[in-house]
Amino acid sequence: MSTPDYGRAFSLMREAAGEAWGAYTRHAFVEGLKDGSLPRESFLHYLRQDYVFLIHFSRAWALAVVKSETHEEMLAAVATVNALVAEEMQLHVGICEAAGIPQEDLFATPERPENLAYTRFVLEAGYSGDLLDLLAALAPCVMGYGEIGARLGAEKSSETYADWIGTYAGEGFQGDCAAVGQLLDSALERRLGKDYANSPRFATLCDKFRKATELEVSFWQMGLTP
Ligand SMILES: Cc1ncc(CO)c(N)n1
Numbered sequence: 001m002s003t004p005d006y007g008r009a010f011s012l013m014r015e016a017a018g019e020a021w022g023a024y025t026r027h028a029f030v031e032g033l034k035d036g037s038l039p040r041e042s043f044l045h046y047l048r049q050d051y052v053f054l055i056h057f058s059r060a061w062a063l064a065v066v067k068s069e070t071h072e073e074m075l076a077a078v079a080t081v082n083a084l085v086a087e088e089m090q091l092h093v094g095i096c097e098a099a100g101i102p103q104e105d106l107f108a109t110p111e112r113p114e115n116l117a118y119t120r121f122v123l124e125a126g127y128s129g130d131l132l133d134l135l136a137a138l139a140p141c142v143m144g145y146g147e148i149g150a151r152l153g154a155e156k157s158s159e160t161y162a163d164w165i166g167t168y169a170g171e172g173f174q175g176d177c178a179a180v181g182q183l184l185d186s187a188l189e190r191r192l193g194k195d196y197a198n199s200p201r202f203a204t205l206c207d208k209f210r211k212a213t214e215l216e217v218s219f220w221q222m223g224l225t226p
Pocket residue numbers: 050053054088140141142145216219
């Protein structure tokens with residue numbers, strides 16, 4: 001299976017993240033989703049935490065609207081806020097409701113430190129930086145799940161977590177990843193020029209990308225320990 005193409009900047013940042021990228025996208029939790037061996041309890045625990053994650057993640061994308069400098073950037077950020085709140089969070093509500101966890105309980109889930117660390121890291125990148133700092137911290141979440149979804153959609157050996165896999169492998173989410181990849185490329189070119197990859201600033205953005213990737217690894221690990 002070929003890896004989906006989410007743009008030039010994403011490829012460069014993923015490359016610069018080194019081993020952390022594989023540790024994230026091929027984590028034991030992910031392999032357990034693929035072959036169905038992940039315990040249901042871990043999955044539901046992860047989903048509850050991820051619902052809280054998505055609340056703060058949506059706030060971070062709303063901050064991307066605030067930090068936008070063009071109408072086009074605003075449109076891309078607004079579309080992502082909507083995809084998160086109106087589509088992805090609905091998946092969590094649906095699966096948890098079917099498992100007997102009502103939506104009110106989901107919203108009141110006590111936040112685990114790994115979850116808190118990740119989302120506040122992303123928000124902080126946006127509060128104290130510009131759109132580039134924020135996007136560098138947001139990109140691993142979006143495109144990482146895009147890569148995982150595409151691979152598991154092609155390689156899964158069990159239907160146990162097919163709903164979850166289908167959400168991230170599907171056209172909707174894959175389209176969101178492509179759009180975020182384009183936003184990242186154009187935001188970089190607008191602020192740093194076409195040769196952005198050789199600017200000193202790019203190295204600091206790659207650091208943010210790598211840090212967020214490491215926080216994704218911790219998030220999966222947290223999922224394995226209900
Ligand atoms: C932790 C985490 N990262 C990324 C995504 C994809 O939006 C998600 N739902 N949860």
